[in-house]
Amino acid sequence: MNGPTQVLPLEEISRYPMLEERAVRNEDIHALVERIKEGDRGAFMTVTRLYQKKVFLLAFSFFRNREDALDIVQETFLRFYQKVHMFQKEKNFQNWLLQIAKNLCIDYYRKHHSKQIEFENERDIENMSHPQQKDNEFRSIDLKQIFSRSLKKLTQKQRMIFVMKQYNQLKYTEIAQILDISVGTVKSLHFKAVQKLRAAVTPYLGR
Amino acid sequence: MRGCKDFKKNIVAFLSGELAGEEKENFISHLETCPDCQEELRDTEGLMKSADSYQTDIDQALASVDWEALPAKITETVFRVEEMPSRKGRLTDFLGWMSQPKLRPVYAGILVGLLIGSLATILVFQSPWLKKAGGAGFMVSQDFLDRVDLEMARRETLDYLDKSQYLLLDFVRYSPEGEAELWKDEFTVNQARDLLSKKKYINPQLDKLRMAKAKAICDQIEFLFYELTQVKDDLTREDLERIQRLIEEKQLLLKINLLKKELKESEV
Numbered sequence: 001m002n003g004p005t006q007v008l009p010l011e012e013i014s015r016y017p018m019l020e021e022r023a024v025r026n027e028d029i030h031a032l033v034e035r036i037k038e039g040d041r042g043a044f045m046t047v048t049r050l051y052q053k054k055v056f057l058l059a060f061s062f063f064r065n066r067e068d069a070l071d072i073v074q075e076t077f078l079r080f081y082q083k084v085h086m087f088q089k090e091k092n093f094q095n096w097l098l099q100i101a102k103n104l105c106i107d108y109y110r111k112h113h114s115k116q117i118e119f120e121n122e123r124d125i126e127n128m129s130h131p132q133q134k135d136n137e138f139r140s141i142d143l144k145q146i147f148s149r150s151l152k153k154l155t156q157k158q159r160m161i162f163v164m165k166q167y168n169q170l171k172y173t174e175i176a177q178i179l180d181i182s183v184g185t186v187k188s189l190h191f192k193a194v195q196k197l198r199a200a201v202t203p204y205l206g207r
Numbered sequence: 208m209r210g211c212k213d214f215k216k217n218i219v220a221f222l223s224g225e226l227a228g229e230e231k232e233n234f235i236s237h238l239e240t241c242p243d244c245q246e247e248l249r250d251t252e253g254l255m256k257s258a259d260s261y262q263t264d265i266d267q268a269l270a271s272v273d274w275e276a277l278p279a280k281i282t283e284t285v286f287r288v289e290e291m292p293s294r295k296g297r298l299t300d301f302l303g304w305m306s307q308p309k310l311r312p313v314y315a316g317i318l319v320g321l322l323i324g325s326l327a328t329i330l331v332f333q334s335p336w337l338k339k340a341g342g343a344g345f346m347v348s349q350d351f352l353d354r355v356d357l358e359m360a361r362r363e364t365l366d367y368l369d370k371s372q373y374l375l376l377d378f379v380r381y382s383p384e385g386e387a388e389l390w391k392d393e394f395t396v397n398q399a400r401d402l403l404s405k406k407k408y409i410n411p412q413l414d415k416l417r418m419a420k421a422k423a424i425c426d427q428i429e430f431l432f433y434e435l436t437q438v439k440d441d442l443t444r445e446d447l448e449r450i451q452r453l454i455e456e457k458q459l460l461l462k463i464n465l466l467k468k469e470l471k472e473s474e475v
Contacts, residue, residue, distance in 0.1 A: 041282055048278040053269065066268050073277070078285045147261045153394065165223055166258050167265055172225050191219045198254045203380070 029093050036084050048077050051094065054168065055101045058178075061163030062105040062156065064148070072108060076101040095177040102160070102178055109156075150200035158193035161186055210237070214244055218251050360412035364421050365470050367405050371428045372463045374398055379454055399432040421470070424462050431459070 029050075035043035052073055059072035079100050087096060151159055157179065164170045164178070172190075176183045214237045220226050221234055238244055374395070406429045413422040431450065454460065 041286055044285065045278045045282040048281050049274075052274060052277055052281075056269070056272065057265065060265065060268050064264075066271060069268070070272065074281055074284060077281050078288060081285050081289065147258060148264060151261070162258075166255070167262060172220075172223075187220050187225065188216075190223070191216055194219045194251060194254060197258070198250065201254060201257060202250070 026093075030089050033084060033087055033093065036081065044077075044081060047080075051097055052077075054094065054098065057168050058098055058101050058160070058164065059105055061160055061167070062102075062109070064151070068108070068112075072101060072104050075104050075108075079104065092174070092177065095174055098178040099180065106156070146201055147197075150197050153200060154193050154196055155189075157181075158189050158196070161190050162193040162197070165190060211241060211244060214238070214241070215247055218244070218248050222248070222252055222255055356412070356415070360409065360415075360418065361470050361473065363405075363409045363412065364418065364425065365467060367402065367409060367425060368428075368463050368467050368470075370398070370405075371402055371432075372460065372467075374402070375428075375431075375454060375460060375463075379451055379460070396436060399436050403429060403432055403436065421466060424459075424466055427457060427459060428463075 029047070032043045032047050036047065055073050055076050056069050059069035059076075060066070063069055063072075076097065080097060083100070087093065151162070154162065160179065161175055164175050165172075170178075172183050172186045176186045179186070181189075214234060217226060217230070217234050221231070226234055238248065377395070406425055409425070410422075412418075413425065431453065435450065
């Protein structure tokens, strides 16, 4: 995700609906938060606009499901508003917000998702009906599908760390803060995630 | 090579740009002299590049959302929810109105009426002639119960077949080396053990309801998982190839697919 590189003053932010938060100064974020504490709807909407995608990506990495991810986005900002008075200026706002999202993901998963294995897609079942085609079947399997299935084999934390690093480009220190674990643990879990994915995907990479 | 294990643990961090300073220098120095770590680095780099294939899923999910409208929608919802505490104020007012002294005789009358009504209800239901007229309660026919049993057995069997199919598909797709790794993974082995327990649970149902064909196929699956879980640590390449051939010869995956279709069509 690449946003504009120049830093914008606070009053300009609302003119750019798809703005990324890295173009906004830290002190401006804190100013927005202070206004939200006083019930400023405009400030709240601006913060939502700035961080909605990041929250969505984290939730999507968790559930791999658009609808659940959008529910989490809604709940995260609702919880943020309810807890805005607890935010301390010394903290990194993004990490604090993503921590709320992460906790909601875990709670939501416990309530709504039981441990179940997903069915194979129709194409795989059709291929099974013709055993003589089995040799070609493996070669033509979509790498994206393999990767998606392989991600499911990771633990929740491993998957979140891998996706946050690979697709959100977050640093280990940021991930550690969001998940409330040490940087060493993030590094170790990231390594294990990649090892597991290698074991699952390598047979299809022709090695 | 001494220390290689420690350096290999840094490969992912190095490729992610997370190594710095002395640690990074030591890693690069080691890499220059270790062909094993160089190969490991290349393989890991290949994997991380293939991860880009999943980016399209993420991009599609992102593109499917109206990001311009969403903040307004969320703000509306959040502020509407947060206004709800004012309804608590209205409730307090209502309770205050209800507790005024002039309404007390009304409450006394309601209370007396409830007490009399409760006593009358107890007396009526305790009376002997009412007990005689009581029936056996809710009744269902044996045929209904049999159909419920059959439907539950059908669903349990379908669930077992689905989960087994998923696991077997993983197994047949890998090379023998990949299979060995797969069966060393505790998650996979626990899945197989769960399926063995589930099979024991559905056995009596399959026997009772004479689902012989389903039972035969489930028995074959059970035999396979049993063998794999028993020797998971000692699986040789020959063992793995033999098991793969067994799955292919018995056309197990095809049979599972056909049985699933039959069970789905025979819903009670």
